[in-house]
Each structure stands twice: as C-alpha cells, then as structure tokens.
Amino acid sequence: METEGNGGRSVKSNETLFSIIESLKERDVAGVTELADQLGLAKSTVHKHLVSLEQHRYVVNEGGQYRLGLEFFNTGIHVRNQYEVYHAAKERIDRLARETDEAAWLIVHENGLGMFVYGVPRNESFSFDSTIGTWVYLHANSAGKAILAHLPDEEVAAVLDRHGLPAQTENTITDEDELFDELEATRERGYAMNFQEDLRGLHAIATPIIRDGRPVAAVTVAGAANRLTEERIESDVYESLLEAVDDIELRLVYG
Known part of the structure; x- marks a missing residue:
C-alpha cells in the first residue's frame, strides 16, 4: 500500500476508515479498545475515525459502544433509487x-459482483431482510450467469481474474472452461439455471434484463429444490419469467 506523501497518507487513512466500518458491520457493536485490538490500530486512531463517522451520522455512540448508523440506510436507498431498472422492475417482480x-428477485451487477436490490419472498425460500443488499458471486448464481452470458468474453474473463471461481457448494462451477460452456448453453436456452450451486436445497432460474444490447440486471425465480424442479421450470416458470422480463425491458424503453 502507498504510504508516502499526502496522497499515500490519504489512501492509508481511507483504508483504516473502511476497515473500522467493516469490523462494526461484522460485530454489530464494539468499543474503541475492541476495535483497536482487532485491527491492530492505535486507540487514538480508531477513536478519531469513530468521532468523524458519528458527526456524519454513519455511526451511533451508545455509552462508548459504537454501531453503524441509519445514514448508511439512507445512502443505500438513494443509490438504489438511482437505478432506472429498479423502478421499472419493482411492480412486475411483485406480480x-x-x-x-415462488421468490422473485432483481439482481444488479457492479464491479464484477451481483447484489439483491429488490425481491418478494414466497414459501419461506429466502429470508427477505437478510437477502436484500447481499453480494453474490456471478458464476454461482442463476442471475449472475444470465448476466455473464450476455457480456463480452473479455469482460467475463476480467470478472474471473478479479473474483475467481470460489465454490459455494459442491455443485458450484469452479472450472473456467466449464463456466464458458455453461454460459453458451445459457444463451441458447434463453435462461440460466442454478441447481444448488450457491445454496444447498435451492433451485433458481434467471433471465437478464437487456438495455441497449447490454445486461443491466437480471430477474430470478428461486425456490426449494423439491418444488422448483427442472421440469416445472421448463413447463411453467420460464414463460412467466420471460413475460416479466419483456415487460420490464419495455418499461425501460418507454417509461
């Protein structure tokens, strides 16, 4: 890490700030000493950053114990509202x-990962509160594979270089050639499938939302493996999913 000069000190300070935020996210609540010990930082450094975060409403100090503040929620809602696809898709995903x-979700991709930005849980397939805002690896997720299948090969390769192909379950594709074969099959089928590749006991199907020739997001339907079978996907769910995505794409064009 760069540490010399004003720019270097600024970068190091930013890294420290983000490490404190991530540590609070993991622990829910922590004091200055606990954070300093965990991160290997001086207590004065941790305290300085916490005071700054508190002043900007990003943390709350409750008797010397700090937790993340609702300003993060405010910022997150603002970010989500900037996505036209969210507004175009919300009502249609409900339907x-x-x-x-079954559960229906909108996943948007950024920096080589996917995030659940909106969804409707059904049949307790997902915990809504713990899923919204969650990052997922694109290669292990039906929506992610639907997105990757419609990106140029060089962009897919860049994603793999950055994030790799970590296994989420024993069914996750972890071989690059196998993944490219799966992406080709996805394009031919018109949809991506996930058979217990990111979560055991869960099946999912997804189709990308295309705008100006590029995937801007994907819609996925997910449910228990014994209920959302391949036969049901092909005979029933796929048509409903395709109609929903067609409607969303039209709304993106015509408003």
Missing part, C-alpha cells in the same frame, strides 16, 4: 412472485 408462488 411474478404471485404468478409463480
């Missing part, structure tokens, strides 16, 4: 969940 009686 898709009712039609399929």
Whole structure:
C-alpha cells in the first residue's frame, strides 16, 4: 500500500476508515479498545475515525459502544433509487412472485459482483431482510450467469481474474472452461439455471434484463429444490419469467 506523501497518507487513512466500518458491520457493536485490538490500530486512531463517522451520522455512540448508523440506510436507498431498472422492475417482480408462488428477485451487477436490490419472498425460500443488499458471486448464481452470458468474453474473463471461481457448494462451477460452456448453453436456452450451486436445497432460474444490447440486471425465480424442479421450470416458470422480463425491458424503453 502507498504510504508516502499526502496522497499515500490519504489512501492509508481511507483504508483504516473502511476497515473500522467493516469490523462494526461484522460485530454489530464494539468499543474503541475492541476495535483497536482487532485491527491492530492505535486507540487514538480508531477513536478519531469513530468521532468523524458519528458527526456524519454513519455511526451511533451508545455509552462508548459504537454501531453503524441509519445514514448508511439512507445512502443505500438513494443509490438504489438511482437505478432506472429498479423502478421499472419493482411492480412486475411483485406480480411474478404471485404468478409463480415462488421468490422473485432483481439482481444488479457492479464491479464484477451481483447484489439483491429488490425481491418478494414466497414459501419461506429466502429470508427477505437478510437477502436484500447481499453480494453474490456471478458464476454461482442463476442471475449472475444470465448476466455473464450476455457480456463480452473479455469482460467475463476480467470478472474471473478479479473474483475467481470460489465454490459455494459442491455443485458450484469452479472450472473456467466449464463456466464458458455453461454460459453458451445459457444463451441458447434463453435462461440460466442454478441447481444448488450457491445454496444447498435451492433451485433458481434467471433471465437478464437487456438495455441497449447490454445486461443491466437480471430477474430470478428461486425456490426449494423439491418444488422448483427442472421440469416445472421448463413447463411453467420460464414463460412467466420471460413475460416479466419483456415487460420490464419495455418499461425501460418507454417509461
């Protein structure tokens, strides 16, 4: 890490700030000494950053114990509202969940990862509160594979160079050639499938939302493996999903 000159000190200070935020996220609540010991930092350094975060409402000090503040929530909602695809998809995803009686989700990709930005849980397939805002690896997720399948090969390669192909379950694709074969099959089918690749006991199907020739997001339907079978996906769920994505793409064009 760069440590010399004003720019170097600024970068190091930023890294320290983010490490404190991530540590608070993991621990929910912590004091200055606990954070300093965990991160190997001086207590004065940790305290200085916490005071600054508190002044900007990003942390709350409750008797010397700090937790993340609602300003992060405010910022996150603002970011989500900037995505046109969120506004175009929200109502249609609600309807898709009712039609399929399964969980339906909107996943947007940034920096080589996917995030659940909106969803409707059904049949307790997902915990809504713990899923919204969650990052996922694109290669191990149906929505992620739907997105990757419609990106140029060099962009897919860049994602793999950055994030690798970590296994989430024993069914996750961890071989690059196998993944490219799966992406080709996804394009031919018109949808991506996930058979217990990121979560055991869960199946999912996804189709990308294309705008100006590029995938801006994907819609996925997910449910218990014994209920959302391959046969049901092909005979029933796929058509509902495709209709939903077609409607969303039209809304993106015509508003």
